Amino acid sequence: MPIVQISLALRELGIGDELLVEASDEAFLADVEAWAQMTGNELVELVDGEVKRATVRKTR
Amino acid sequence: MSTLCEASPAASTTSVAARKATYVVFSGDLDRQLMAFTLATAAAASGMQVTMFFTFWGVSVLRTPRRAKGKSLVERMFGWMIPSGPRALALSKLQFAGVGRWMMRRRMKQVGIASLDQLIETAEALGVRLLICDASMKLLGLRAEELRPSVQVAGAAGCVASTCDADVAMVI
Numbered sequence: 001m002p003i004v005q006i007s008l009a010l011r012e013l014g015i016g017d018e019l020l021v022e023a024s025d026e027a028f029l030a031d032v033e034a035w036a037q038m039t040g041n042e043l044v045e046l047v048d049g050e051v052k053r054a055t056v057r058k059t060r
Numbered sequence: 061m062s063t064l065c066e067a068s069p070a071a072s073t074t075s076v077a078a079r080k081a082t083y084v085v086f087s088g089d090l091d092r093q094l095m096a097f098t099l100a101t102a103a104a105a106s107g108m109q110v111t112m113f114f115t116f117w118g119v120s121v122l123r124t125p126r127r128a129k130g131k132s133l134v135e136r137m138f139g140w141m142i143p144s145g146p147r148a149l150a151l152s153k154l155q156f157a158g159v160g161r162w163m164m165r166r167r168m169k170q171v172g173i174a175s176l177d178q179l180i181e182t183a184e185a186l187g188v189r190l191l192i193c194d195a196s197m198k199l200l201g202l203r204a205e206e207l208r209p210s211v212q213v214a215g216a217a218g219c220v221a222s223t224c225d226a227d228v229a230m231v232i
Contacts, residue, residue, distance in 0.1 A: 001098070001174065004182055007105035038079075038106035 002028055003035040010041070010058050018044060021054045028052045080109045082226040084219065088117030088143060089152035090161060090176065096232045097179035103228070104186035111226070112183070113219045114211075115193035118232075119202065121146050121180070122192055122211050128203035135201025142200060146176040184210045191218060 002023040009019055021032070029046055032054045036043045044055040081103040085096045096112065104110045114122055120143040127139065143149050154160035168175060174182065183190070191214040192207065204213060214222075223229040 001102060001105070004101050004105040004186070007107075008182075008185065035106050038108070040107075 001031075003031050006032070006035065006056060007039075010056070013058050015058055015060070017058050019056045019058070021056065022051050023054075024051060029054065032056070079107070079228075080111070080226045081228040082111045082113065082219075082222045082230075084113045084115065084223065084229070084231040085118035085121075086116050086231060087152075088120045088149055090146075090149040090164075091151050091153070092232050093118070093121050093146070093149060094176055094179065097176065097183055098174075100188050101179055101182050101186060104183065104188050108228075109189075110183075110186075111189040111191060111222045113191045113193065113214065113222060115196045115219075117142070119192055119196050119200065120144065121149060121176070122190065122207045123202070124206060124208060126206050128206050131201055131203075138200045139202075146180060149176070180208075184208075191222070193219070 002021060002025060006019065006021055013019060025031070029048060029052050032046070033043065035041075036056065040060050042057040042059050044057050045053070046055075047053040081100070083096050083100055085093065087093070100110050100112055123142075123144040125144065131139070149161075150158075151160050151164060154164075165175065190208070190211045192202075192211050194213050194215045197203075197213065204211070
């Protein structure tokens, strides 16, 4: 699940670091938005397409 | 999107940290266990404090190949009859004596869905608290040393306390 992997990857990063994530899941963009809302991390950019991209900034 | 996160960072930080989810897992069906662990890992990844309380047939998933010595005949019989570990669980539908499970596993791999083994390991890595019902262990003759090391034994009161305290509680 992409959000689980994002959450594990963010552990290795510092506050203010950004993570670019690519996923093919149909629900990815909706999921990453819900995840950002829940965790309070910031969504810098969302790009739709066959490969969906999200840039996440660690804020906490 | 960013406005949402920036609106009240302090407030959201505190409320998110306090949110709790408790899943009471009664079923030993593979499909239900997959759903329980998928929700639990998603909730933990979303910053929630997650507890899973395993009772009755749900406890099978926590068994390892280790077997304790000194069990009674009835306890050993239960040990033979109930599945041992995530790979031994059966689907609630389309099981077809194991063919359905095999097809489901293959399909999950093809479409990139984590296996139950992987989900459990992820749950542990994310700090999901795994509690096992004391009474179910006694009934089915299970010993703590036969279970995954991350599992803690709890009673009904522990389950009640955990569900009372939770923002989300469900029985699966």
